[in-house]
Amino acid sequence: MNTVLGRGALAARGAWVLFVGFIAYRLARTGRTSRWRSVFFVAMAWAFVFQFKSSGSPSTGPRALESPYCHIAIASSILNQAYNQYLAFRSGHWPAWGPLSLGFLWLAVTLVLGQAWCSWGCFYGGLDEGFSRVLPKALLRWNSLPGRLRELPAAILLVSILFSLTSVLPAFCLWACPLKLTTAFLDPNDLTRRLQLGLFAATLGGAIVLLPLLTKKRVFCGLLCPFGAWQSFWGNVNPFRVSIRAEACTQCRLCVKVCPTFAIEAEGLKEHVVSPYCNRCGECIDACPTGAMGYTLLGDKTWDARLLLIYCCLVVGGAVGGMFLP
Amino acid sequence: MTLLLGEGFALGLATGLYCLGACAPLLAPYLLCESEGAFGRGARLLLEFMAGRLAAYLLFAAAASKLGARYPGLAGGRVVAAGLLLSGLLMVLYAVVRSAPRLSVCAPWADSAAVRRLPFAFGFLVGINVCPPFAAGLLRLVSLASPAKGMVYFAAFFVGTTVYMLPFLVAAPLSRGPRLRSAAALASGLAGLWFAGLGLYRLL
Numbered sequence: 001m002n003t004v005l006g007r008g009a010l011a012a013r014g015a016w017v018l019f020v021g022f023i024a025y026r027l028a029r030t031g032r033t034s035r036w037r038s039v040f041f042v043a044m045a046w047a048f049v050f051q052f053k054s055s056g057s058p059s060t061g062p063r064a065l066e067s068p069y070c071h072i073a074i075a076s077s078i079l080n081q082a083y084n085q086y087l088a089f090r091s092g093h094w095p096a097w098g099p100l101s102l103g104f105l106w107l108a109v110t111l112v113l114g115q116a117w118c119s120w121g122c123f124y125g126g127l128d129e130g131f132s133r134v135l136p137k138a139l140l141r142w143n144s145l146p147g148r149l150r151e152l153p154a155a156i157l158l159v160s161i162l163f164s165l166t167s168v169l170p171a172f173c174l175w176a177c178p179l180k181l182t183t184a185f186l187d188p189n190d191l192t193r194r195l196q197l198g199l200f201a202a203t204l205g206g207a208i209v210l211l212p213l214l215t216k217k218r219v220f221c222g223l224l225c226p227f228g229a230w231q232s233f234w235g236n237v238n239p240f241r242v243s244i245r246a247e248a249c250t251q252c253r254l255c256v257k258v259c260p261t262f263a264i265e266a267e268g269l270k271e272h273v274v275s276p277y278c279n280r281c282g283e284c285i286d287a288c289p290t291g292a293m294g295y296t297l298l299g300d301k302t303w304d305a306r307l308l309l310i311y312c313c314l315v316v317g318g319a320v321g322g323m324f325l326p
Numbered sequence: 327m328t329l330l331l332g333e334g335f336a337l338g339l340a341t342g343l344y345c346l347g348a349c350a351p352l353l354a355p356y357l358l359c360e361s362e363g364a365f366g367r368g369a370r371l372l373l374e375f376m377a378g379r380l381a382a383y384l385l386f387a388a389a390a391s392k393l394g395a396r397y398p399g400l401a402g403g404r405v406v407a408a409g410l411l412l413s414g415l416l417m418v419l420y421a422v423v424r425s426a427p428r429l430s431v432c433a434p435w436a437d438s439a440a441v442r443r444l445p446f447a448f449g450f451l452v453g454i455n456v457c458p459p460f461a462a463g464l465l466r467l468v469s470l471a472s473p474a475k476g477m478v479y480f481a482a483f484f485v486g487t488t489v490y491m492l493p494f495l496v497a498a499p500l501s502r503g504p505r506l507r508s509a510a511a512l513a514s515g516l517a518g519l520w521f522a523g524l525g526l527y528r529l530l
Contacts, residue, residue, distance in 0.1 A: 155512030276505075
């Protein structure tokens with residue numbers, strides 16, 4: 001393998017390191033989390049889009065070796081991988097390793113970031129985050145979900161796993177992936193394909209662009225993403241939490257209003273509980289007028305874990321973002 | 327007769343994975359939602375589902391043996407598509423009742439006998455869905471031309487395919503938490519929409 005980098009590639013890597021360093025500085029200097037996290041997160045997402053779309057087909061294009069694995073596909077086809085080593089698309093050198101190496105990578109990321117992956121490392125999440133920040137105020141008020149809809153991502157995950165296993169096809173990728181709009185199809189150009197295209201367009205246009213723009217909520221991440229649901233089940237193996245100090249909380253519900261993924265509900269707030277879907281984005285912590293919310297380790301409210309979380313997130317997120325450099 | 331039993335069992339055993347494909351999206355969410363974390367309750371629901379499947383198989387076997395030669399289009403026609411559509415709609419209704427039990431429309435149904443009998447209905451409706459192994463069995467039935475022999479053959483086929491359903495018992499202990507039960511109810515609705523769409527597509 002040729003490991004010597006050209007001058008341009010070296011410059012790009014240097015610029016990325018400086019950018020991540022600048023974000024770290026601003027996060028430490030301002031004491032606020034979400035704004036500068038968002039800059040980093042959105043930049044990474046768009047770097048991914050440009051790299052991915054310019055590299056041709058993810059399995060056969062000239063940049064196939066550098067294309068990352070799609071973690072959404074991994075979560076929704078997990079039994080397929082165990083059953084027949086099926087992967088949604090092949091890239092890099094992972095095919096030689098298969099699910100074992102992917103499982104190890106997932107475990108490492110989950111131990112270090114847990115659910116924070118969804119706001120600091122996921123190269124799709126920055127897209128709806130970006131659109132949710134375009135307008136200064138929400139044009140459409142949408143603060144909470146009907147209680148039973150909270151588990152919709154888990155339901156989508158469950159259905160994707162079952163249909164993927166029984167059809168031996170990646171069900172989520174074939175029917176709901178918002179980024180598949182222009183890539184290859186398995187089916188001929190018939191009604192099935194047109195239906196798939198319609199669903200892709202609806203997911204992209206509705207859940208990633210339009211609704212985030214109008215509501216300032218990350219609709220795809222909060223309501224549809226099967227990997228977010230997957231991480232919500234496993235995220236507790238990671239020690240970082242967003243905790244609410246009961247004695248300081250005035251129940252003003254500002255956190256419910258600003259949470260971009262519907263992870264804080266009015267009912268839960270009464271008990272000072274944040275749902276497992278919390279992405280550790282920091283939006284609620286920045287908004288809380290009494291400082292009742294904060295990052296903790298395993299809920300221990302005597303010690304502020306903010307800087308430790310930021311360090312872990314920028315190390316992992318910086319490494320992930322580094323994959324999308326020219 | 328022994329040969330017929332062996333033949334049906336072998337066909338079921340060899341092709342049962344297809345049956346798993348037809349049943350899993352419907353059965354797994356239902357068991358996750360209704361087992362309440364109890365293995366025994368999960369096993370009872372699975373048995374009810376299997377009883378529905380067996381009833382469908384035997385009915386189809388008898389009908390196909392009697393009428394198959396005269397009406398060869400019986401198995402693959404509108405009956406099957408309508409069954410798929412109906413099972414999908416039932417699942418959607420079930421999901422609505424389970425996900426929003428306090429809605430005035432849903433309240434009378436939430437603990438009704440109709441909802442409790444759903445596993446049998448699901449099993450029956452899935453049972454009449456003609457998948458490739460089922461169709462292969464039906465062709466054999468037409469050649470047998472005897473309802474009694476057909477029922478024996480399909481009973482053995484049922485036992486062969488049932489082996490693949492046993493892993494569903496694992497779903498029951500998994501469903502202790504309210505989160506998974508809530509997700510499973512919604513998943514029933516999503517899978518139901520899929521089945522209903524597929525049934526409608528085939529009907530049209």
